[in-house]
Amino acid sequence: MPPFEKHGYASLLSDFPVTQPVHVAGTAVHLQAGLAALTTLRGRVLDNTGQPLPEIVVEMTTPQRPTRATVTDSEGRFVFDNLRPGVWLLSAVPSRLPPPEDGMIWTNTWFPDITDRTHATPIRVRGGELAGLDIHLRPVQPHKVTGMVVGERGDPAPGVPLTLRQAGWSRDPGLEIQSGTEGQFEFRDVPPGNWLVIAETKDEPKRKAITAAPITTRDLVNVRVRLAPPFTVTGWIEGGHAGHEPARVLLIPADRPFDKNEPTAKEEDGGRFQIAGIYPGRYRILPLAERPNSYLASVRLGEQEIFGKEIDLAPGSPPIHILYKSDGGHVRGTVEKGEGAIVALLPLDESQSFLWEFSTILHCAVNGAIAAENLRPGDYTALAIGRLDATLYRFFLNDSDRWTNLAAQGTPIHIEQAATASVDLKLIRWPDGN
Numbered sequence: 001m002p003p004f005e006k007h008g009y010a011s012l013l014s015d016f017p018v019t020q021p022v023h024v025a026g027t028a029v030h031l032q033a034g035l036a037a038l039t040t041l042r043g044r045v046l047d048n049t050g051q052p053l054p055e056i057v058v059e060m061t062t063p064q065r066p067t068r069a070t071v072t073d074s075e076g077r078f079v080f081d082n083l084r085p086g087v088w089l090l091s092a093v094p095s096r097l098p099p100p101e102d103g104m105i106w107t108n109t110w111f112p113d114i115t116d117r118t119h120a121t122p123i124r125v126r127g128g129e130l131a132g133l134d135i136h137l138r139p140v141q142p143h144k145v146t147g148m149v150v151g152e153r154g155d156p157a158p159g160v161p162l163t164l165r166q167a168g169w170s171r172d173p174g175l176e177i178q179s180g181t182e183g184q185f186e187f188r189d190v191p192p193g194n195w196l197v198i199a200e201t202k203d204e205p206k207r208k209a210i211t212a213a214p215i216t217t218r219d220l221v222n223v224r225v226r227l228a229p230p231f232t233v234t235g236w237i238e239g240g241h242a243g244h245e246p247a248r249v250l251l252i253p254a255d256r257p258f259d260k261n262e263p264t265a266k267e268e269d270g271g272r273f274q275i276a277g278i279y280p281g282r283y284r285i286l287p288l289a290e291r292p293n294s295y296l297a298s299v300r301l302g303e304q305e306i307f308g309k310e311i312d313l314a315p316g317s318p319p320i321h322i323l324y325k326s327d328g329g330h331v332r333g334t335v336e337k338g339e340g341a342i343v344a345l346l347p348l349d350e351s352q353s354f355l356w357e358f359s360t361i362l363h364c365a366v367n368g369a370i371a372a373e374n375l376r377p378g379d380y381t382a383l384a385i386g387r388l389d390a391t392l393y394r395f396f397l398n399d400s401d402r403w404t405n406l407a408a409q410g411t412p413i414h415i416e417q418a419a420t421a422s423v424d425l426k427l428i429r430w431p432d433g434n
Contacts, residue, residue: 037127039083043111044076044134045092048100052076053137057093062086087122092135104139107191111135116193117166143215145187147223149179149199151207156183157227163198164190164213192216196256199225206230208279212256230277233313235320237271240291247289249273249322252357254282254310280314286357287322295376296358297325308347308355328374329415331362333423338368340387341427345372346407348379370425377417381410384425
């Protein structure tokens, strides 16, 4: 079936695609698709005195799509055309700007004047034109990050390359130095933010360390970076119906921000997998698999059940066993004014904390009806999200503070094995400015 297309418009649910087969037997078939106008966004980049800044790189980022970038003109103005519906972050990168006075430094700044990405104001793009989105650069106090690189036995490690860069999916190249003769290191002119110190030897076998370095209002000193060789953890996946796509198994670090180079594994024949390139630390294990009519029943490390829990991984860790079953519960219900909406079913653990990574997304039918099969037995919170806000779910997925507030609007559901739960939902309201 060809896609729905119209010049200047995009699908409302392009981030949550649904494929629906259509059978034609000599009668007319009526199809309906939700489209939203593409957006043009305009603004300026200004310094802390309100003066426009030319030749400043401006970026728009969203988790679902590649970064868009442009450069301000002679009046500090910038334009982004043909933005798809969703939630974006807007930032200025003043890498070419001369330093301000009084020993301060410039740093990446998110709309409207935020220097910490985690507190940036997201921009909701819903079609039409958005104007007046000015970014005000703020000079910040530079800081130092100092410490020592040591080997496995705690002895100083000289001459080791180190990189200091932002955690997550940052494209910034970061700062690069080498440890001194006694393993010491010092990064200068570091702005506040969540940073990672990454040390990696050049010789084989390589040894590496990734250490969190959060900076707020003062220098970060005595950071100890302990090198370790990589190791491999094996495992196997059991259950689920045949004909599925190979699963991936991802490690989510629990003691530092998630990074784009985290180890991952792909399921091989017979359900076996191995996660290579792991360094000692505390992790959560996240299976990413399409198992139709099945649910993730168990994740075990050796004999220990670790579903949704943090565990320590080190050389010699036992195998991981991931089990899918097909005897789960079912959900039937409706969403008031729910045409085109999505419903997020968020599971809760024993302490009633949300397990964001294991959420289930349902798409409402034209009449607002929802249905789900083979869900993991347990407690859930259901959030009905309007079609124009659907991308907000994925954007804020890891923002636990924001979701804790939003979840208060959710409806609790208890799923029992081989039983059907009924629920009637209303669309949640997103806070202004999100």
